[in-house]
Amino acid sequence: MGTFAFGTQLTVGGVAVAALKEISHDGLERESIETTAHDATDGWRTFIRGLKNAGEISISGNLLPGNATQDASTTAGLMGELDSDATHATYVILLADGSATSYISCTGFVTGFNVTNPVDALSEFDATIKLSGEPTLMGGS
DSSP states (O other): OOOOOTTOEEEETTEEOTTEEEEEEOOOEEEEEEOOOTTOSSOOOOEEEEEEEOOEEEEEEEOOTTOTTTSSSSTTSHHHHHHOOSOOEEEEEEOSSSSOOEEEEEEEEEEEEEEEOOTTSOOEEEEEEEEEEEEEETTBO
16 A cells, blocks of 8 residues: 655745645665776676765746745745755755655755746756755654
C-alpha cells in the first residue's frame, strides 16, 4: 500500500511554504572512487565508497505575490533566502500520511527561483534548494 501525496508540505524553519503543487527530492547519492591499478590481474575495476550528497529539493506552486513564505520581504521567504548570505535554513518535507512523519530534514539554501506568467493560466513559480550536510531521514539517520 502506498501513501497519498495530497497534503505533503515543505517547511522552511518550521513554516510551511504556501500554495505548493509539487515537491520532489532528487535522492541521496554516494560517490565512488576508483582504486583500479595497472597491476590488477583480473581485469575488473575496483572502487571504494566516497562522499555522500543529500541532493536537491525541487518545488513548484502557485505564485502568491506578497506571501511571506515565497517573496523577499523576509529571509524566511524563498526569494529572500535566495538573496540572503545568512546561514543555511532547515528544510523538511512532511509526508501527508497523517503521522507528521518527515521524509527528509536537512539544512540547505535556495539556488534558483523562477516565475512563469502564461497568458491563459495562473502565475506559477519553481524553486530549487541545495541540501547541505547530513540529513535526517525517515526511519533513521
